[in-house]
Amino acid sequence: MELVCPAGSLPALKTAVDNGADAVYFGFRDNTNARQFAGLNFNDKRAAEGIEYAHKAGKRVFCAINTYPQPEGWQQWTRAVDRAAALGVDAIILADMGLLEYAANKHPDIPRHLSVQGSATSYEALRFYKDNFDIRRAVLPRVLSLDQVRGVARQSPVELEVFAFGSLCIMAEGRCYLSSYLTDESPNTRGACSPAKAVRWQETPSGLESRLNEVLIDRYGPGESAGYPTLCKGRFEVESQTYHAIEEPVSLNTMDLLPELQKLGISAVKIEGRQRSPSYIADVARTWRQALDGLARQPDQFEVQQNWQETLSGLSEGGLTTLGAYHRKWK
Amino acid sequence: MMKLSLGPILWFWDKCTVFDFYARAAEWPIDTVYLGETVCSRRRELKPDDWFALARDLKSCGKKVVLSSLTLIESEADLRGLRRICEQDDFLVEVNDQSALQLVTAREIPFVTGPAMNTYNAATLKVLAGKGLQGWCLPVELSRHTLARLIQELEAEGLDLPAEVFSWGFLPLAWSSRCFTARHYNLPKDNCEFRCLQHPDGLSLRSRESQELFRLNGTSTLSGSRYDLLRQLPAMADMGVSTVRLSPELQGMEAVVQRFDTARRGKVPAFDPLALTEAPPCNGYWYGEPGMDRVARTNAD
Numbered sequence: 001m002e003l004v005c006p007a008g009s010l011p012a013l014k015t016a017v018d019n020g021a022d023a024v025y026f027g028f029r030d031n032t033n034a035r036q037f038a039g040l041n042f043n044d045k046r047a048a049e050g051i052e053y054a055h056k057a058g059k060r061v062f063c064a065i066n067t068y069p070q071p072e073g074w075q076q077w078t079r080a081v082d083r084a085a086a087l088g089v090d091a092i093i094l095a096d097m098g099l100l101e102y103a104a105n106k107h108p109d110i111p112r113h114l115s116v117q118g119s120a121t122s123y124e125a126l127r128f129y130k131d132n133f134d135i136r137r138a139v140l141p142r143v144l145s146l147d148q149v150r151g152v153a154r155q156s157p158v159e160l161e162v163f164a165f166g167s168l169c170i171m172a173e174g175r176c177y178l179s180s181y182l183t184d185e186s187p188n189t190r191g192a193c194s195p196a197k198a199v200r201w202q203e204t205p206s207g208l209e210s211r212l213n214e215v216l217i218d219r220y221g222p223g224e225s226a227g228y229p230t231l232c233k234g235r236f237e238v239e240s241q242t243y244h245a246i247e248e249p250v251s252l253n254t255m256d257l258l259p260e261l262q263k264l265g266i267s268a269v270k271i272e273g274r275q276r277s278p279s280y281i282a283d284v285a286r287t288w289r290q291a292l293d294g295l296a297r298q299p300d301q302f303e304v305q306q307n308w309q310e311t312l313s314g315l316s317e318g319g320l321t322t323l324g325a326y327h328r329k330w331k
Numbered sequence: 332m333m334k335l336s337l338g339p340i341l342w343f344w345d346k347c348t349v350f351d352f353y354a355r356a357a358e359w360p361i362d363t364v365y366l367g368e369t370v371c372s373r374r375r376e377l378k379p380d381d382w383f384a385l386a387r388d389l390k391s392c393g394k395k396v397v398l399s400s401l402t403l404i405e406s407e408a409d410l411r412g413l414r415r416i417c418e419q420d421d422f423l424v425e426v427n428d429q430s431a432l433q434l435v436t437a438r439e440i441p442f443v444t445g446p447a448m449n450t451y452n453a454a455t456l457k458v459l460a461g462k463g464l465q466g467w468c469l470p471v472e473l474s475r476h477t478l479a480r481l482i483q484e485l486e487a488e489g490l491d492l493p494a495e496v497f498s499w500g501f502l503p504l505a506w507s508s509r510c511f512t513a514r515h516y517n518l519p520k521d522n523c524e525f526r527c528l529q530h531p532d533g534l535s536l537r538s539r540e541s542q543e544l545f546r547l548n549g550t551s552t553l554s555g556s557r558y559d560l561l562r563q564l565p566a567m568a569d570m571g572v573s574t575v576r577l578s579p580e581l582q583g584m585e586a587v588v589q590r591f592d593t594a595r596r597g598k599v600p601a602f603d604p605l606a607l608t609e610a611p612p613c614n615g616y617w618y619g620e621p622g623m624d625r626v627a628r629t630n631a632d
Contacts, residue, residue, distance in 0.1 A: 068449050068451035068452070069451060069452050070451050070452055070473065070477045070480075071452055071453060071477060071480035071481060071484060072476075072477070072480065074452055074453075074454065095449075096449065096451065096452070096455060097449075097454075097455040097458050097459070098451075098452045098453070098454025098455035098456075098457070098458060099454070101454060101458050102454065118429075119428065119429060119449070120429050121403065121404050121405055121428070121429075121430070122404045122405075122409070122410060122429075122430040124404075124410060124413075124429075124430040124433040124434060125404070125428065125429035125430045125432070125433060127433050127437075128429050128430075128432050128433035128436065129429070131433075132458070132462075143403065143405065143507060143508040144405060144508070145405075145508070147406075148405050148406055151406065151407055170507050170509060171505040171506060171507050171552070172403050172505070172506045172507065172508075174449060175402075175447050175449070175505070175506060176504070176505040176506075177470075177471060177472040177502075177504045177505065177622070178504050178505050178545070178552065180472045180616070180621065180622055181472075181502070181504055181545075181554055181616075181621065181622035181623050182544070182621055182622075182623060183621050184615075184619065184620055184621050186472055188449065188451070188470075188472065189451075189472060213621060215538055215542060215544065216538040216539055216540050216542070217538075219539060234538075235539065236536050236537060236538060236539070236544065237536070237537045237538070237539060237541070238515050238534055238535070238536050238537075238547065239515070239534065239535075241515075242539060245511065245514070245515065245536055245547065246511060246536075246552070247509075325508045325509070331508050331509045331510065331519075331520040331521075
């Protein structure tokens with residue numbers, strides 16, 4: 001199985017390559033990709049440098065152009081596809097059907113991967129993308145249980161990549177409009193969820209408050225550790241109960257499932273986190289490299305080492321990890 | 332004159348309530364009715380044959396009937412349910428995910444797309460038009476500017492693709508494999524006791540400052556405010572919108588339909604108090620603002 005790591009910057013890309021990534025993925029410095037953060041991502045010069053670095057090391061580079069262009073932005077998005085092609089990336093990660101069609105016609109030789117934002121949750125959906133845009137690989141949404149992943153994998157017409165570690169989206173990706181409901185930006189339109197520009201922190205007599213476009217997302221008592229106010233991970237009231245009504249601030253960690261994923265024929269595991277620092281990427285990439293190498297050596301006796309899990313837990317939101325939807329009870 | 336449509340019932344109501352609702356709806360000035368379960372595969376108060384029977388009844392009452400597909404497909408059982416809808420030729424299918432899209436396009440039958448299909452640009456609509464797309468519903472987060480450009484670009488391409496706009500009701504904003512209603516009751520999803528039946532208009536999720544944010548509805552999350560584009564109907568008509576979609580609610584739906592019927596005929600309906608579930612109105616998405624906002628503007632803006 002291939003280890004696919006995030007690169008939000010050139011140092012992060014180099015770190016990922018140095019620490020065992022088989023492939024890295026990046027986006028341009030604009031809203032054409034689903035991690036639009038200030039100071040993050042690549043211009044063409046940096047991207048060229050990163051691609052050269054990775055290729056010299058024998059690693060591959062994917063470019064994510066996985067937001068949904070509207071009429072006003074269409075040319076910017078098609079230009080992004082052309083730029084990625086000119087840079088010589090090994091694959092383009094796309095979600096929008098119009099853009100998939102454009103890429104397939106204009107640059108047929110550059111492999112197309114279906115982004116998780118493309119919302120393909122069944123082998124029938126994958127067939128649609130394969131038949132119409134000849135995608136080589138698809139990234140599966142994080143909403144499927146292991147049994148369901150098994151069902152998809154058995155009949156998938158394309159390579160599959162699954163999320164292994166990082167932030168957990170609880171909603172079917174590519175069709176979540178919660179962020180644009182509270183702010184004016186969503187992953188689909190702007191590549192941003194709960195955008196930093198709308199975040200406000202405030203010390204009050206009742207505690208530290210996090211707000212998103214003035215909406216109270218959470219309030220922390222003394223001693224509670226505060227997390228980024230991703231709107232689905234706040235504490236809200238439902239019928240007079242206050243709790244994490246949608247999701248706790250935890251990270252996805254599927255290391256325990258690696259042998260199973262390998263048996264299912266999954267081609268690649270993906271690490272989330274282009275917004276993360278190079279040192280985070282180094283720790284995560286190194287840990288997963290060790291795990292994958294261990295799995296390759298002894299597929300039947302693979303055991304997750306305690307120090308791997310400790311490293312990953314230490315890097316997780318709230319220090320907690322979950323198998324997410326892979327584990328049916330989570331639902 | 333623009334058409335009025337009744338979207339699929341997004342909530343979980345018992346069988347009698349559903350039949351009673353559509354018996355009344357048959358008399359309303361509605362042109363198109365979308366039928367079927369679009370949210371949760373565990374909601375089986377109506378079996379597929381019940382839906383088909385209802386579809387035939389409404390058709391015989393002069394309504395155009397469209398069968399809506401489940402929005403999030405996860406299992407082989409979900410696909411089996413989907414095939415029942417996509418492998419019949421009596422009614423048009425509203426495709427709500429790419430699995431359904433594959434089933435209808437493989438059979439080369441006509442279809443329309445629902446608001447959760449990501450048709451954000453004319454290139455995408457053009458791809459789908461080549462596969463049998465007959466009409467499309469604007470994704471809920473898109474603005475009037477995007478809508479106007481899409482309609483213009485489709486016209487320029489010579490494509491006749493009628494546009495529908497979700498114009499009234501709680502906006503469907505997200506789908507998950509997790510059930511938030513079961514979670515609220517500390518129940519496993521597989522043994523949820525069908526608690527959604529107790530909440531015919533969802534569970535209100537508020538901030539700790541009592542601000543209405545969302546409505547939890549099983550595995551789906553809807554807006555906490557009610558989208559209301561009544562005052563924007565003249566602008567929609569000017570733009571060339573074909574159909575105005577109203578999303579079913581248990582209380583007061585007939586009055587809502589009457590009011591939109593009056594408005595589409597060019598009259599401004601009076602501000603009658605409506606017997607509705609309490610919820611603030613919103614229209615932000617229409618203006619390219621945060622969806623929850625209520626923008627006070629006239630059509631001239």
